Amino acid sequence: VEEVSLVAHDIGGAVALRFALAHPGRVRRLMIMDSVSYDSWPSPTWRRIIDEELDGHAAMPQEEFDALLTRQLSMTVADTSRMTGDVLRAYLAPHTSRLGRTSFFEHQVRHYDARYTQEITGRLGELTMPVRILWGAEDQWQPVRYAERLRDDIPGAELVVVPDAGHFLMEDAPDRVVREIRDFLSVAAES
Structure with a gap:
């Protein structure tokens, strides 16, 4: 091209x-x-996550990760009702395994610079x-x-x-x- x-x-x-x-x-x-x-x-909330959570992500239980990412995702929309149900599940889906969580932190969040x-x-x-x-x-x-x-x-x-x-x-x-x-x-x- x-x-x-x-x-x-x-x-x-x-x-x-x-x-x-x-x-x-x-x-x-x-x-x-x-x-x-x-x-x-990174935004202030991502900076806090990087400072406090980045190195401990491997031990983070799925429920804790889902709660963390849900809090972050709720900040992405003006109308928080849009980030619920199937839409929220679609954003969370790639990260529902240890590999998905590790990839998210190591290949995305760690590089916010x-x-x-x-x-x-x-x-x-x-x-x-x-x-x-x-x-x-x-x-x-x-x-x-x-x-x-x-x-x-x-x-x-x-x-x-x-x-x-x-x-x-x-x-x-x-x-x-x-x-x-x-x-x-x-x-x-x-x-």
Whole structure:
């Protein structure tokens, strides 16, 4: 694939920003949603978990892990009723074994490190492709001030803040997210 339009969320947003900076000629358009950036991560609650739980995760009983992750996941939505039942079970399912819990801590949480975003902060002004920043107004992990800062640091970036949506805005406002992505990509197709 020679040229792409990227749509990325959370840590994927940082990966997309890094890719766009490393390969600007290969990225037609970039949309980031509730992305980690600057010094915004890990969030205070994840920092506490890293400090207090990371090294003891192997001995953590499944019920304790489920409770920990459920507390974290409830913070991802503005409407907590959206993170219950089948939706919550789907998020918990990959981690219902010792291997799943170990993988979660060792291959994800252990690598939450703002240095990956801080080291590109001074280069955001180099981005010249169209950039749309989509953000949940109620994001508890990545507050809107980070979206505003990204908008200000990326030339011509457009910021769209979705009301009544949290970090997982695709759970709170799925139709709006689909519309925004389709609109963004259709403009790319017309270019």
